[in-house]
Amino acid sequence: MLFFSYFKELVGKEVTVELKNDLAIRGTLHSVDQYLNIKLENTRVVEQDKYPHMLSVKNCFIRGSVVRYVLLPPDGVDVDILHDATRREARGG
Amino acid sequence: MSIISGLEDLVDETISVITNDGRNIVGILKGYDQATNLIMDESHERVYSTRTGVEQLVLGLYIIRGDNISVVGELDEDLDSNLDLSQLRAQPLKPVMH
Amino acid sequence: MATEEDSAVKEPLDLIRLSLDERIYVKLRSDRELRGKLHAYDQHLNMILGDVEEVITTVEIDDETYEEIVKTSKRVVPYLFVRGDGVILVSPPLRTS
Numbered sequence: 001m002l003f004f005s006y007f008k009e010l011v012g013k014e015v016t017v018e019l020k021n022d023l024a025i026r027g028t029l030h031s032v033d034q035y036l037n038i039k040l041e042n043t044r045v046v047e048q049d050k051y052p053h054m055l056s057v058k059n060c061f062i063r064g065s066v067v068r069y070v071l072l073p074p075d076g077v078d079v080d081i082l083h084d085a086t087r088r089e090a091r092g093g
Numbered sequence: 094m095s096i097i098s099g100l101e102d103l104v105d106e107t108i109s110v111i112t113n114d115g116r117n118i119v120g121i122l123k124g125y126d127q128a129t130n131l132i133m134d135e136s137h138e139r140v141y142s143t144r145t146g147v148e149q150l151v152l153g154l155y156i157i158r159g160d161n162i163s164v165v166g167e168l169d170e171d172l173d174s175n176l177d178l179s180q181l182r183a184q185p186l187k188p189v190m191h
Numbered sequence: 192m193a194t195e196e197d198s199a200v201k202e203p204l205d206l207i208r209l210s211l212d213e214r215i216y217v218k219l220r221s222d223r224e225l226r227g228k229l230h231a232y233d234q235h236l237n238m239i240l241g242d243v244e245e246v247i248t249t250v251e252i253d254d255e256t257y258e259e260i261v262k263t264s265k266r267v268v269p270y271l272f273v274r275g276d277g278v279i280l281v282s283p284p285l286r287t288s
Contacts, residue, residue: 002233003272019163020189020221020277021115031099036237036274037129039099043166052183053117053141056173057109057166061099063129066113066163066189068219070272072239077270082231082239083211089233090208190221191276 002089006082007032007070016046016071017062023051025060036064100125103167108133110157111164115186117141118152119168129159139178141186146179163189207232207281215240216282217273222248227271236275243268 007029016026017038024047027040041059045051054060103122110118110131120136133155140148200206207215210229217225217238227240244267251260 002231003237003239006231006239020191021111021113021163021187023111023164023186025164033099037099050183051186052181053111053139053186054109054164054166055181056169056176058169058172060164060166061103062164063159063162064274065160065191065276067274068277069268069274071268072270072272074269077230077239077241079212079230079241086211086231086233087208090204 001034002085003036004032004034005085007036007038010072010076013073013076015040015073015076017067018069018071019062019066020068021066025054025062027060030059033064036067038062038064038067038070100129100165103165107168107170107173109166109168110162111166111186112157113161113163113189115188117186118155118157120152120155122165126159129162129165131155131157131159131162131165133157141181141183143182143184145182146177147181149178204234206283207236210281210283213284214242215284218279218282219273219277220279221277223277224248225271225273230270233275236278236281238273238275238278240271240273241269243271245271 011029013029015029016024018024025040025043025045027043030039030041032038039061043058043060045054106122108122117139118136119139120133123134124132136152136155138150138152213229215229224246225243227243230241231239247264249262253260
């Protein structure tokens with residue numbers, strides 16, 4: 001639940017989602033669900049010349065299972081809150 | 094905030110799907126479930142190559158199992174009609190390596 | 192203040208809990224390695240790392256000599272969420288060169 005809650009707080013911010021097929025998609029986080037499926041708006045592929053496959057896509061749904069990384073905006077990370085939430089989660093689990 | 098809000102607004106819209114084996118399938122979303130299984134109608138595959146433009150293969154009615162789906166994109170019809178697919182050259186997408 | 196219970200290591204994830212706010216080493220699938228400060232994790236080993244250095248190792252075969260050419264590329268990311276299913280191992284600080 002920790003990361004589901006975290007990403008819900010991040011809605012509206014710009015992120016880059018890097019997939020396990022090396023495709024990197026940048027966009028505004030629109031929503032997330034408990035599987036960490038991610039919906040982005042106003043998307044653009046980071047290496048558009050190499051990957052023109054999504055040129056006519058501006059909104060997309062990314063399946064959580066194919067996500068490798070999410071590059072986070074520095075103003076979207078509060079390390080103290082994350083530490084507390086992680087310790088709480090570790091006790092509960 | 095749930096998966097339901099993820100795809101409900103795309104039903105009856107044209108979508109562009111990227112599968113885990115790197116294929117790109119475009120069609121009309123007719124249905125889906127919580128496992129991201131998709132029903133697509135009037136679908137076709139766009140085959141990318143570095144030698145020729147994009148080739149389109151007619152597929153028709155397709156059900157794609159959610160486990161094999163990477164990305165479901167909403168196809169912007171205006172942007173898409175301005176694309177000259179016959180001039181577009183690219184390496185096929187790599188498969189997803191889990 | 193860490194109580195005795197907080198610092199006891201009974202299972203693998205306890206060791207990771209003790210690495211919170213420390214720099215750790217993470218080995219990932221597809222020949223990727225990360226070094227960064229651990230800010231959050233869960234039982235799947237999903238993580239958020241800060242000041243991350245990623246090293247990707249690729250091996251190319253020379254067309255003529257068929258020799259293996261090992262190349263590494265590096266990049267630095269301020270904050271990174273890492274999905275746990277790609278994690279092979281996590282190592283606490285000072286145990287890596």
